[in-house]
Amino acid sequence: MPAFEAKMGTKFCKCGYGLEQEAPHEISSTLPLSQWPKEGKIEIHNYSMQYRPDLDMSLKELNLHIGGHEKIGVVGRTGAGKSSLIYALLRIVEPASGTIIIDGIDTSTIGLHKLRSSISIVPQDPTLFEGTVRKNLDPESKYTDKQIWKAIQTVQIEDILSIPTGKYTPTKDIASKADSDDIPGPWVTGIGLDKWVETDGRNFSVGQRQLLCLCRAVLWHRRILILDEATANIDSKTDQLMQTIIRSEFSDCTVITIAHRLNTIMDSDRILVMDHGKAVEFDTPEALVKCGGHYAKLLESTQF
Numbered sequence: 001m002p003a004f005e006a007k008m009g010t011k012f013c014k015c016g017y018g019l020e021q022e023a024p025h026e027i028s029s030t031l032p033l034s035q036w037p038k039e040g041k042i043e044i045h046n047y048s049m050q051y052r053p054d055l056d057m058s059l060k061e062l063n064l065h066i067g068g069h070e071k072i073g074v075v076g077r078t079g080a081g082k083s084s085l086i087y088a089l090l091r092i093v094e095p096a097s098g099t100i101i102i103d104g105i106d107t108s109t110i111g112l113h114k115l116r117s118s119i120s121i122v123p124q125d126p127t128l129f130e131g132t133v134r135k136n137l138d139p140e141s142k143y144t145d146k147q148i149w150k151a152i153q154t155v156q157i158e159d160i161l162s163i164p165t166g167k168y169t170p171t172k173d174i175a176s177k178a179d180s181d182d183i184p185g186p187w188v189t190g191i192g193l194d195k196w197v198e199t200d201g202r203n204f205s206v207g208q209r210q211l212l213c214l215c216r217a218v219l220w221h222r223r224i225l226i227l228d229e230a231t232a233n234i235d236s237k238t239d240q241l242m243q244t245i246i247r248s249e250f251s252d253c254t255v256i257t258i259a260h261r262l263n264t265i266m267d268s269d270r271i272l273v274m275d276h277g278k279a280v281e282f283d284t285p286e287a288l289v290k291c292g293g294h295y296a297k298l299l300e301s302t303q304f
C-alpha cells in the first residue's frame with residue numbers, strides 16, 4: 001500500500017498513486033476583504049499544530065487543497081486530529097508552522113473576528129445563549145423576520161419552536177407582515193422566534209441545538225461551513241434531512257463534515273482520512289474503496 005500523505009504543491013489523486021503536480025497558489029490582491037471568501041478554496045501548506053509546547057504535534061505537516069464548493073468528509077479514529085483541523089481553520093489554536101490560505105489570503109493575516117465570521121460551524125455540542133430564538137439566530141439583527149422564517153422552514157424546525165404544524169407556520173403573507181414592527185403575531189407570544197432559550201440552550205436537546213445551528217448557517221449562508229459530527233445526536237430521518245439541506249442550500253459553499261457515522265459523508269466529493277495528526281488518505285469515496293486502504297477498512301468495520 002503506498003503512503004497517502006500529500007506533499008507540498010501536490011494533491012491527492014487516484015488513491016495516492018502518482019500524485020499530480022498542482023499549479024502554485026496565487027495570492028489574490030484584487031479581492032476586497034469585504035467580499036472574502038468568495039469561493040471557499042482552502043489550501044493548507046506544511047501545517048503543524050500543538051496544544052502546548054511540551055506536547056506532541058496534534059496536526060503534522062498537513063498539505064491539503066480543498067477546492068471551492070467542494071464537499072469534504074473527514075473521518076478518523078478518536079484522537080486522529082479531526083477537531084484539531086477545525087481549531088486550525090478558525091485559529092482557535094495557532095500553528096507551530098505552516099499556513100492556511102483561504103481564497104488567496106493567509107488566514108494568519110486576517111483579524112480573528114473577520115476570519116470566524118466568514119465560516120459557519122455546527123458544533124458537536126452547540127451552545128445557545130440566553131435570549132430569544134430570534135436573537136440566537138440573528139444576534140446582530142441583520143435579517144428580516146421573513147428571512148429568518150424562510151431558514152426555519154428550510155430546516156423544518158417549526159415544531160422545536162412550539163409552533164403547532166400547519167397552524168402557526170406563517171404563510172407568505174404573514175411572513176411578509178412580520179417584517180413590519182407594528183403587526184402583532186404568533187411571534188410575540190413566547191413561541192416561534194420569541195421562544196425563550198435558557199442559559200446554554202438547556203431547554204433544547206443537543207440534536208435540536210444542532211438543528212438551530214444549521215438554521216443559523218442557512219440564514220447566514222457563509223462560503224465555508226463546518227459540521228462537527230453534526231448528526232451524532234439526531235435520528236436517521238433528521239440526519240437525512242440535514243444531508244438534503246446541505247446539498248441544496250450549500251451547493252455553492254465549501255462544506256467540511258467531520259463524522260463518525262460514515263453514511264453521512266459517503267456522498268462527499270472527497271473524503272479525508274486522518275490518523276495520528278496526519279492526512280493519510282484524501283480522494284473520492286469510490287477511489288478510496290477501490291484501493292482498500294484506511295477508509296475501506298473503516299467501511300468494512302462499520303455497521304449500517
Ligand SMILES: Nc1ncnc2c1ncn2[C@@H]1O[C@H](COP(=O)(O)OP(=O)(O)OP(=O)(O)O)[C@@H](O)[C@H]1O
Pocket residue numbers: 051052055058076077078079080081082083084085
Ligand atoms: N485541548 C487539548 N489539549 C491538549 N491536547 C489535545 C487537546 N485537544 C486534543 N488534544 C490532542 O490532540 C490530538 C488530536 O485530538 P483531536 O481532538 O483533534 O482528535 P479527534 O480526531 O477530533 O478525536 P475525537 O474523534 O475523539 O473527537 C489527540 O492526541 C488529543 O489528545
